[in-house]
Amino acid sequence: MTQPDPTIASAPKLGRKRDHTRDPEILDAALAVLAETGYDGMTIDMVAARAKAGKATLYRRWPSKAELVIDAVACMKKNMHGNEPLPDTGTLRGDLVAMIKPHSLQESDTKLQIMAGLMSMISQAPELADAANEAIMKPRTELNRVLMRRAVERGEISPDCDIDTISMITPSMVAYRTLMLKKPVDREFLLSLIDGVVLPALGLGHETWSEALSS
Amino acid sequence: MTQPDPTIASAPKLGRKRDHTRDPEILDAALAVLAETGYDGMTIDMVAARAKAGKATLYRRWPSKAELVIDAVACMKKNMHGNEPLPDTGTLRGDLVAMIKPHSLQESDTKLQIMAGLMSMISQAPELADAANEAIMKPRTELNRVLMRRAVERGEISPDCDIDTISMITPSMVAYRTLMLKKPVDREFLLSLIDGVVLPALGLGHETWSEALSS
DNA sequence: TGGTTCCGATACTTGACAGTACCGTATATA
């Protein structure tokens, strides 16, 4: 809907300093509660309490609970901390492994909890699916795609590979494992995904590694 | 919880013919409503109405809405129609492609809608995750695993392949696409998955096909 | 036919939460 951009306050004229200064805190609180309890379990009072705001303040700014959540998801992308620079180790496997970091696992888990909380809403408002994907899944997919494209240019993998599909393998299977299997996504699992699925699918199978090692 | 097994009626003695005869219809209705509206949107009245039963009948049999749903999911596996025989075309690709059938796509979609409806509940009752997986995801994964193991025995693919992980690719990505992307899962998508991901990951890349074709 | 038991329907109670109204206060402008 609207952005919590504090730079375009609409003519305050008199009175308080600025409009809607608390928006970011409120949206963050909404995402946190959403991740913890899901859309249906979440109440406006919970969000207000966590943001140390009054319930009325939320309704002055957003017309309904649904709009608040939609706005929170839409703003999530911007509010996410700037991505660290891409790894560049020289090999695709090195790059993929370098992306496994505790911070990264943590952030991924949080985002997926939010996604889980959104599910019941998504089935009724499919346009929300786009926004959620844009903010939650796409960044990860895009990262993989870039790394793989570089590997193609480097000559490491064939340009015939279906990179668009293969770059979705890890995000999909991580989501599956987190949301439905309720199993932890740790370094070991991701390594088995890289070595057992992603690299073989790109033509970098076990036999190829030994070739690479001996050369 | 308990099974709707009509064979173990507990001593009717006098009066009506048998106990809990309507259980299967009620559980089916519960799954249908669950798929359509999700757990939170689902009301006991909806289930009762769809099963042409009284609300009190449901509460005579299950102590709460949650227990009803848990029971419905647990019984889903048994109530599913016996699986058709496995395809056996001689090649793994042939087998995998043979499993793409309209009926199969339809069933898969229904199951995933149920899974979506369960999500909000799963985050609060992780033991339900196991049951849901057993009934919804595992059958499909298991099918793939069997086909791939046969391919290993046949010498078509290497025994070093991580079959356990690779057999989950298709189910995961179909779930991802249906639940989060809200895009249709059609024959074309599944073919691109088989040819672009699964077979390459098993060492049956494009180059291998031409070899196979020319031999 | 009479008695027993389950079923479908409906009316009812209760609690939770979305959304509203209002009040006292803090703060920034003039």
Added chain:
DNA sequence: TATATACGGTACTGTCAAGTATCGGAACCA
């Protein structure tokens, strides 16, 4: 300092659904 505005807090209303209570009818058995 005076004033207008947004804020935090809280009390209120209306709705909706979970769960309960009850009743008439139907099926079954002796």
